[in-house]
Amino acid sequence: MSDETSRIEAFSDGVFAIAITLLILDVHVPSSNQGSLGHALAKQWPTYVAYLISFAFIGIMWVNHHRLFNHIRRSDNGLMFLNLLLLLGVSVVPFPTALLAAHYYSGGRTMAAAVFNGTYVVIAVFFNVLWHHAVRGDLLDSATRESAEAISKQYAVGPISYLVCFGLTWISVPASLAANIALAIFFAMPPRAGGTKRERKMHIAAI
Amino acid sequence: MSDETSRIEAFSDGVFAIAITLLILDVHVPSSNQGSLGHALAKQWPTYVAYLISFAFIGIMWVNHHRLFNHIRRSDNGLMFLNLLLLLGVSVVPFPTALLAAHYYSGGRTMAAAVFNGTYVVIAVFFNVLWHHAVRGDLLDSATRESAEAISKQYAVGPISYLVCFGLTWISVPASLAANIALAIFFAMPPRAGGTKRERKMHIAAI
Amino acid sequence: MSDETSRIEAFSDGVFAIAITLLILDVHVPSSNQGSLGHALAKQWPTYVAYLISFAFIGIMWVNHHRLFNHIRRSDNGLMFLNLLLLLGVSVVPFPTALLAAHYYSGGRTMAAAVFNGTYVVIAVFFNVLWHHAVRGDLLDSATRESAEAISKQYAVGPISYLVCFGLTWISVPASLAANIALAIFFAMPPRAGGTKRERKMHIAAI
Amino acid sequence: MSDETSRIEAFSDGVFAIAITLLILDVHVPSSNQGSLGHALAKQWPTYVAYLISFAFIGIMWVNHHRLFNHIRRSDNGLMFLNLLLLLGVSVVPFPTALLAAHYYSGGRTMAAAVFNGTYVVIAVFFNVLWHHAVRGDLLDSATRESAEAISKQYAVGPISYLVCFGLTWISVPASLAANIALAIFFAMPPRAGGTKRERKMHIAAI
Numbered sequence: 001m002s003d004e005t006s007r008i009e010a011f012s013d014g015v016f017a018i019a020i021t022l023l024i025l026d027v028h029v030p031s032s033n034q035g036s037l038g039h040a041l042a043k044q045w046p047t048y049v050a051y052l053i054s055f056a057f058i059g060i061m062w063v064n065h066h067r068l069f070n071h072i073r074r075s076d077n078g079l080m081f082l083n084l085l086l087l088l089g090v091s092v093v094p095f096p097t098a099l100l101a102a103h104y105y106s107g108g109r110t111m112a113a114a115v116f117n118g119t120y121v122v123i124a125v126f127f128n129v130l131w132h133h134a135v136r137g138d139l140l141d142s143a144t145r146e147s148a149e150a151i152s153k154q155y156a157v158g159p160i161s162y163l164v165c166f167g168l169t170w171i172s173v174p175a176s177l178a179a180n181i182a183l184a185i186f187f188a189m190p191p192r193a194g195g196t197k198r199e200r201k202m203h204i205a206a207i
Numbered sequence: 208m209s210d211e212t213s214r215i216e217a218f219s220d221g222v223f224a225i226a227i228t229l230l231i232l233d234v235h236v237p238s239s240n241q242g243s244l245g246h247a248l249a250k251q252w253p254t255y256v257a258y259l260i261s262f263a264f265i266g267i268m269w270v271n272h273h274r275l276f277n278h279i280r281r282s283d284n285g286l287m288f289l290n291l292l293l294l295l296g297v298s299v300v301p302f303p304t305a306l307l308a309a310h311y312y313s314g315g316r317t318m319a320a321a322v323f324n325g326t327y328v329v330i331a332v333f334f335n336v337l338w339h340h341a342v343r344g345d346l347l348d349s350a351t352r353e354s355a356e357a358i359s360k361q362y363a364v365g366p367i368s369y370l371v372c373f374g375l376t377w378i379s380v381p382a383s384l385a386a387n388i389a390l391a392i393f394f395a396m397p398p399r400a401g402g403t404k405r406e407r408k409m410h411i412a413a414i
Numbered sequence: 415m416s417d418e419t420s421r422i423e424a425f426s427d428g429v430f431a432i433a434i435t436l437l438i439l440d441v442h443v444p445s446s447n448q449g450s451l452g453h454a455l456a457k458q459w460p461t462y463v464a465y466l467i468s469f470a471f472i473g474i475m476w477v478n479h480h481r482l483f484n485h486i487r488r489s490d491n492g493l494m495f496l497n498l499l500l501l502l503g504v505s506v507v508p509f510p511t512a513l514l515a516a517h518y519y520s521g522g523r524t525m526a527a528a529v530f531n532g533t534y535v536v537i538a539v540f541f542n543v544l545w546h547h548a549v550r551g552d553l554l555d556s557a558t559r560e561s562a563e564a565i566s567k568q569y570a571v572g573p574i575s576y577l578v579c580f581g582l583t584w585i586s587v588p589a590s591l592a593a594n595i596a597l598a599i600f601f602a603m604p605p606r607a608g609g610t611k612r613e614r615k616m617h618i619a620a621i
Numbered sequence: 622m623s624d625e626t627s628r629i630e631a632f633s634d635g636v637f638a639i640a641i642t643l644l645i646l647d648v649h650v651p652s653s654n655q656g657s658l659g660h661a662l663a664k665q666w667p668t669y670v671a672y673l674i675s676f677a678f679i680g681i682m683w684v685n686h687h688r689l690f691n692h693i694r695r696s697d698n699g700l701m702f703l704n705l706l707l708l709l710g711v712s713v714v715p716f717p718t719a720l721l722a723a724h725y726y727s728g729g730r731t732m733a734a735a736v737f738n739g740t741y742v743v744i745a746v747f748f749n750v751l752w753h754h755a756v757r758g759d760l761l762d763s764a765t766r767e768s769a770e771a772i773s774k775q776y777a778v779g780p781i782s783y784l785v786c787f788g789l790t791w792i793s794v795p796a797s798l799a800a801n802i803a804l805a806i807f808f809a810m811p812p813r814a815g816g817t818k819r820e821r822k823m824h825i826a827a828i
Contacts, residue, residue, distance in 0.1 A: 007273060010217075010631075014224030017635030021643065021712045022228065029716070029723045037729025041736070055712070059705040066628060081395050084266040091228045091262070095236070102236045108244025115248070188702050214427075214480060221431030229435065288602050291473040298435045298469070302443070309443045315451025322455070421634075421687060428638030436642065495809050498680040505642045505676070509650070516650045522658025529662070 005075050008083055009066070015087045016062040019094065023054055026098035046104035049177055050116070054097040056184035057120060058090060064127070071144040072134050079139060082130045089123035104173075113173040117166040117180070124158035131155050212282050215290055216273070222294045223269040226301065230261055233305035253311035256384055257323070261304040263391035264327060265297060271334070278351040279341050286346060289337045296330035311380070320380040324373040324387070331365035338362050419489050422497055423480070429501045430476040433508065437468055440512035460518035463591055464530070468511040470598035471534060472504060478541070485558040486548050493553060496544045503537035518587070527587040531580040531594070538572035545569050626696050629704055630687070636708045637683040640715065644675055647719035667725035670798055671737070675718040677805035678741060679711060685748070692765040693755050700760060703751045710744035725794070734794040738787040738801070745779035752776050 027047050030040035065086070072079070096116040103112035134140055135148045144151070161183055168176035234254050237247035272293070279286070303323040310319035341347055342355045351358070368390055375383035441461050444454035479500070486493070510530040517526035548554055549562045558565070575597055582590035648668050651661035686707070693700070717737040724733035755761055756769045765772070782804055789797035 007220075011220050011224055011269065013628075013632050014221060014635060015228050017632055018225055018228040018639055019231075020708075021636050021639040022232065024640075024712055024715050025232065025643065025646065027716045029719045032724060032727035032729065037724055037727065037732045040729075041732070052709075055709055059702075059708075062632065063701060063705075080270060081266075084270075084395075087227075087266075088259075088262055091231050094231050095234045098236045103239055103244055106239035106244065108239065108247075111244040111248070188705075217424075218427050218431055218476065221428060222435050225432055225435040226438075229439065232439065287477060288473075291477075291602075294434075294473075295466075295469055298438050301438050302441045305443045310446055310451055313446035313451065315446065315454075318451045318455070424631075425634050425638055425683065428635060429642050432639055432642040433645075436646065439646065494684060495680075498677075498684075498809075501641075501680075502673075502676055505645050508645050509648045512650045517653055517658055520653035520658065522653065522661075525658045525662070 005069055005072055008075060008080065009069050012065060012069075012083060012087060013062070015091060016058060016065065019090050020055060020058040020062070022094050023051055023058075023097060026094055026101060027051055044101070046177075047101035049181075050097045050100045050104075053177070053180045053184060054093050056188065057180075058093060060184065060187045061090060061123065061127070068127075068131065068134070071141055072139050073141040074139050076137055076139065078133050078137060079130070082126070082133050086123065086126045086130055089119065089126050092119060093123075109173050110169060113169040113176055114166065117162060117169055117176060120162040121159055121166050124162050127158060128155050212276055212279055215282060215287065216276050219272060219276075219290060219294060220269070222298060223265060223272065226297050227262060227265040227269070229301050230258055230265075230304060233301055233308060234258055251308070253384075254308035256388075257304045257307045257311075260384070260387045260391060261300050263395065264387075265300060267391065267394045268297060268330065268334070275334075275338065275341070278348055279346050280348040281346050283344055283346065285340050285344060286337070289333070289340050293330065293333045293337055296326065296333050299326060300330075316380050317376055320376040320383055321373065324369060324376055324383060327369040328366055328373050331369050334365060335362050419483055419486055422489060422494065423483050426479060426483075426497060426501060427476070429505060430472060430479065433504050434469060434472040434476070436508050437465055437472075437511060440508055440515060441465055458515070460591075461515035463595075464511045464514045464518075467591070467594045467598060468507050470602065471594075472507060474598065474601045475504060475537065475541075482541075482545065482548070485555055486553050487555040488553050490551055490553065492547050492551060493544070496540070496547050500537065500540045500544055503533065503540050506533060507537075523587050524583055527583040527590055528580065531576060531583055531590060534576040535573055535580050538576050541572060542566075542569050626690055626693055629696060629701065630690050633686060633690075633704060633708060634683070636712060637679060637686065640711050641676060641679040641683070643715050644672055644679075644718060647715055647722060648672055665722070668722035670802075671718045671721045671725075674798070674801045674805060675714050677809065678801075679714060681805065681808045682711060682744065682748075689748075689752065689755070692762055693760050694762040695760050697758055697760065699754050699758060700751070703747070703754050707744065707747045707751055710740065710747050713740060714744075730794050731790060734790040734797055735787065738783060738790055738797060741783040742780055742787050745783050748779060749776050 028044075030037060030044065096112075096119045100112045100116040103109055106112075131152065135145075135152065138145075140148065165176050165179045165183065168179055235251075237244060237251065303319075303326045307319045307323040310316055313319075338359065342352075342359065345352075347355065372383050372386045372390065375386055442458075444451060444458065510526075510533045514526045514530040517523055520526075545566065549559075549566065552559075554562065579590050579593045579597065582593055649665075651658060651665065717733075717740045721733045721737040724730055727733075752773065756766075756773065759766075761769065786797050786800045786804065789800055
């Protein structure tokens with residue numbers, strides 16, 4: 001049934017590609033009567049930061065989604081709908097991104113950053129639910145089944161990392177954004193050259 | 208002519224993926240001078256409900272569209288244009304969704320909910336027209352031709368379900384939304400474990 | 415080099431699918447202080463008409479684009495860039511569609527309808543240029559080369575039909591819209607059952 | 622590992638197709654109370670120029686992206702993320718395009734044009750980084766490896782050309798736009814008929 005999963009992947013790729021590209025629509029052009037354009041552009045730096053974090057997270061999720069489906073050899077009804085749930089999370093991302101950008105300077109800054117980071121917590125949980133369904137439903141290829149437990153432990157890192165960022169928003173929004181950026185760089189960084197193939201696989205699995 | 212149908216499927220997948228992802232553009236960020244952001248976010252719950260219903264319905268339609276084309280072994284001019292008609296319906300969905308979100312608190316609430324549910328009635332009818340064209344035009348594979356009549360009965364459930372929701376809007380808009388949510392959950396739920404393969408297939412066909 | 419053309423087709427399909435789905439973003443929700451919602455929705459009928467015409471035309475163009483590339487067996491630099499020119503035309507469609515919708519009741523109605531129909535004249539010309547490049551550059555498969563002259567005559571119908579609609583805008587905008595709708599229905603209608611396979615092919619080629 | 626790169630290509634194609642089609646959303650319809658519609662449409666010519674330049678540049682980048690991946694025979698972690706960086710640049714394009722269109726008549730014209738051209742400098746640099754990673758990481762097919770040095774020299778033309786346009790913005794914005802248009806035409810023009818196959822390949826590589 002790799003035909004079945006290849007169609008799910010193609011549809012998912014479409015949603016990932018669209019969501020990641022739509023993000024730019026919420027980076028607004030400053031109006032012409034706000035004084036110096038350079039100043040106005042600089043002032044909306046939270047918009048760029050939110051944009052970059054969301055772009056990085058969706059990009060990393062796409063990489064991980066593909067790796068996950070590389071190991072899935074057949075599909076079932078549950079996989080189909082849990083994947084739609086994951087895509088729901090990915091499609092939603094432009095909203096909390098725009099929310100954070102619009103309210104960084106307003107009284108709603110903490111709330112906006114909490115919604116922003118909360119979205120990623122939920123997506124990471126959906127990712128884990130999808131993975132556990134694939135393990136329990138025996139949808140994986142035989143090679144992956146052996147290392148499933150180890151991979152499960154690694155996947156659990158995602159929700160915890162995002163939960164830390166979520167917690168940080170209540171203490172300091174700039175600190176939570178810094179943690180987001182650090183997380184994105186950590187996920188994107190190449191693993192140590194000396195690592196085994198399995199270690200490298202695990203590194204990237206952390207979402 | 209499975210090449211012909213595979214191209215129709217790829218184009219259709221694109222339209223489904225874009226329509227489902229564009230929905231988020233109509234979930235607007237509350238402006239910063241509306242008091243507490245948390246309160247403002249909570250107040251626009253009808254927006255989230257309309258978004259979730261439309262996301263679920265487009266997702267379910269995509270699943271069904273794929274199942275339908277799994278059984279179609281050749282294409283003709285009519286299939287091409289009836290499929291475009293179905294995609295027209297799917298592409299339109301962001302408009303009634305935004306309409307319902309914007310007018311839930313206005314005097315136009317009933318009208319907005321009627322347009323919302325009316326759209327799904329029309330799409331479900333288009334779906335049935337497409338199916339009947341495939342049956343009459345002998346476009347199905349031989350395995351499906353035998354069970355075509357049974358499947359036709361199942362597909363008829365879609366327009367009737369949506370028609371019930373449409374009727375409900377004139378009595379109570381919240382009730383019609385509750386019926387929409389119930390419908391989405393019913394369509395997405397896995398069939399009973401004891402069911403035969405054919406029963407499971409039929410279950411999901413109900414749109 | 416069918417690999418080369420298959421990649422052009424995939425990219426083109428993406429642009430067609432996105433352009434056709436983006437059209438709905440210009441169907442705006444009436445604001446809640448415009449009196450009866452039903453009345454406000456009915457009043458913006460030119461928006462729906464412009465939307466439907468553009469959806470039909472992009473859909474028909476997609477069908478024809480695929481038919482054209484079915485006959486092209488190899489690609490060159492010119493084909494690549496003439497195809498990008500055609501996609502430029504397709505991508506632009508949401509703008510004249512929104513223009514016509516916004517200015518149907520303003521003093522700019524004739525100008526808006528002229529831009530609307532002028533866009534389709536230009537796209538149809540681009541389509542013919544692409545076709546002639548494929549003929550002259552010997553990019554077609556051998557079967558098509560023989561009937562190339564006959565197909566060329568048929569393709570010429572597109573620009574002329576749109577030019578008639580364009581001319582009509584200066585006499586009567588409603589008449590030009592009626593001509594647009596008639597054109598879309600004519601292009602979409604199945605050819606007479608008695609026609610030969612070649613006649614049927616020609617019918618649809620008229621854009 | 623051509624399966625790995627084909628998935629990267631499909632996702633990249635999606636992002637290119639969406640970014641190029643989204644550009645039209647920033648070509649705004651003039652409001653109906655701005656006097657003559659024809660005049661209002663003519664007055665926003667900088668919007669069309671910015672749109673056409675960005676459409677051409679994204680189209681050319683897509684062509685080059687495909688040519689690049691034609692020569693890449695295997696993928697690694699770095700390629701994956703450097704490609705995401707390139708796609709980040711491509712996705713961003715609608716923002717500087719809208720910025721230039723909105724501020725051509727404002728005091729921020731120079732700043733807007735600098736951001737516009739600066740974006741293309743950055744994208745061209747990302748393109749070169751991706752290429753050098755492929756060369757250094759031994760990801761190319763053997764045929765390309767031999768001519769890698771010559772191709773590297775050609776790819777360096779891109780950032781330099783865009784840097785010249787960027788420099789021009791500080792002297793004259795109209796001159797920089799003219800240089801942009803000249804660049805787009807040069808990149809799109811077919812190479813001289815007498816050129817060797819390798820020369821033709823190099824011509825297009827200049828981004």
